[in-house]
Amino acid sequence: MNQRTTWVNQTAFETAKALQNRSLSAYDYTMSCLEHIERLEPDVHAFAYLNKEGALARARSLDTQAIQGGLHGLTVGIKDVFETWDMPTQGGSEVFKNNQAHQDAACIASLRAAGAVMLGKTITTELATFPTNGTRNPLNLAHTPGGSSSGSAAAVAAKMVSFATGTQTMGSTIRPCGYCGVTGFKPSYNLIPKRGVWPNADSVDTVGLVARDVRDVAFFASEMVGYPALRITQDMDQDLAKPTIGMCRSHEWEKADEHIHAAFENSKKIFIDQGARVIDIVLPHDFQGLLQAHRTIVNFEMSRGFMDILKRHASLMRPELLARTLEGLKVTPEDYQAAQRLARQCRQGLDAVMGECHVLFTPAATGEAPEGQAYSGDTTMNQVWTLMHGPCISVTGGHGPHGLPLAMQVVGRIDDDASTLKAGHWIDTVLKRQLKS
Numbered sequence: 252m253n254q255r256t257t258w259v260n261q262t263a264f265e266t267a268k269a270l271q272n273r274s275l276s277a278y279d280y281t282m283s284c285l286e287h288i289e290r291l292e293p294d295v296h297a298f299a300y301l302n303k304e305g306a307l308a309r310a311r312s313l314d315t316q317a318i319q320g321g322l323h324g325l326t327v328g329i330k331d332v333f334e335t336w337d338m339p340t341q342g343g344s345e346v347f348k349n350n351q352a353h354q355d356a357a358c359i360a361s362l363r364a365a366g367a368v369m370l371g372k373t374i375t376t377e378l379a380t381f382p383t384n385g386t387r388n389p390l391n392l393a394h395t396p397g398g399s400s401s402g403s404a405a406a407v408a409a410k411m412v413s414f415a416t417g418t419q420t421m422g423s424t425i426r427p428c429g430y431c432g433v434t435g436f437k438p439s440y441n442l443i444p445k446r447g448v449w450p451n452a453d454s455v456d457t458v459g460l461v462a463r464d465v466r467d468v469a470f471f472a473s474e475m476v477g478y479p480a481l482r483i484t485q486d487m488d489q490d491l492a493k494p495t496i497g498m499c500r501s502h503e504w505e506k507a508d509e510h511i512h513a514a515f516e517n518s519k520k521i522f523i524d525q526g527a528r529v530i531d532i533v534l535p536h537d538f539q540g541l542l543q544a545h546r547t548i549v550n551f552e553m554s555r556g557f558m559d560i561l562k563r564h565a566s567l568m569r570p571e572l573l574a575r576t577l578e579g580l581k582v583t584p585e586d587y588q589a590a591q592r593l594a595r596q597c598r599q600g601l602d603a604v605m606g607e608c609h610v611l612f613t614p615a616a617t618g619e620a621p622e623g624q625a626y627s628g629d630t631t632m633n634q635v636w637t638l639m640h641g642p643c644i645s646v647t648g649g650h651g652p653h654g655l656p657l658a659m660q661v662v663g664r665i666d667d668d669a670s671t672l673k674a675g676h677w678i679d680t681v682l683k684r685q686l687k688s
Contacts, residue, residue, distance in 0.1 A: 614659055643662050
């Protein structure tokens with residue numbers, strides 16, 4: 252194994268140290284990622300656009316300058332709904348083929364300022380909805396990686412990039428990362444600016460982040476947002492308190508299969524064995540309506556946001572997306588407002604529901620990644636938590652009948668991202684250690 256191959260197997264947290272002390276050059280690390288992509292991309296199909304020459308030029312430039320920031324020389328895949336001045340933004344849709352923005356999305360500009368190297372645009376389902384675009388799960392190419400952040404989850408899972416960006420309107424970061432066995436982080440609503448990120452349903456759309464583990468994703472988030480409290484340092488490992496974890500089956504529990512149920516119960520046993528305090532949480536009756544409320548809100552906002560596409564480019568939309576968009580136009584303003592009222596009511600009550608718990612632990616998928624690439628999976632276990640506007644982190648709670656990850660998620664209080672990441676790191680570390688033993 253050559254040195255370049257060795258580096259793609261390291262976490263971003265470890266690679267960053269070598270890039271910061273110049274024992275590893277940005278050029279060599281970028282080349283290692285590009286060579287890895289060249290080997291795996293014909294099978295995985297993670298990228299809609301690969302910016303090889305631009306990335307190498309950027310890496311060469313970084314090697315001649317002072318360290319720019321915490322992400323100096325680390326590589327990033329950009330979901331193809333984030334505008335970039337140097338790469339097309341096409342949204343996985345024929346409607347926007349060869350579309351070129353003139354500036355970066357705000358959060359992408361932050362990544363460049365922190366020294367990141369943009370390797371390319373990762374494949375998304377059409378307009379970050381659900382019609383898929385051919386990406387495969389690197390853990391088993393016969394299965395979906397999930398959606399809509401398909402390429403981002405696959406690229407990180409295949410070790411093609413240090414990090415990737417995603418978005419979440421329904422379950423588009425947490426679920427694919429769960430399917431691919433990597434860490435997805437959906438921060439609190441609007442913690443990361445959305446300017447320059449194509450909208451789907453603005454009142455729930457959230458920029459998501461993808462990395463190999465919780466420490467990496469916390470590092471990525473802290474640099475993107477300029478929020479040092481999000482970062483989990485090496486020294487913190489011994490000091491992280493064992494969290495109080497609320498085991499939440501949610502009102503959608505029966506939608507999940509027996510493998511998810513078993514993994515949830517086994518995770519609970521692991522937490523207790525490792526000394527965490529565990530409390531069973533039953534969601535109030537009002538929360539039963541949140542799944543439908545989320546669907547109402549998304550359908551209303553998406554269909555109206557796509558109005559110009561409907562009027563001028565409907566023939567270029569995939570039939571299933573066109574049909575769903577037209578159906579969304581039937582949602583009345585009265586139904587939309589009622590759904591928003593319920594969402595606000597439940598958000599206000601979430602802190603009381605959590606009580607003494609630092610975080611909730613709940614399924615992130617209905618089962619392991621489905622077979623085939625035509626269907627990106629069921630979003631049922633994600634939608635309520637996206638609507639709640641709080642932070643969510645994907646972790647692996649076990650493995651299903653095909654050996655693929657069984658996705659769980661750690662859910663925190665709104666705007667309590669730093670504490671949620673720390674609790675998520677403890678949970679992720681404990682689960683990985685016990686599942687390997």
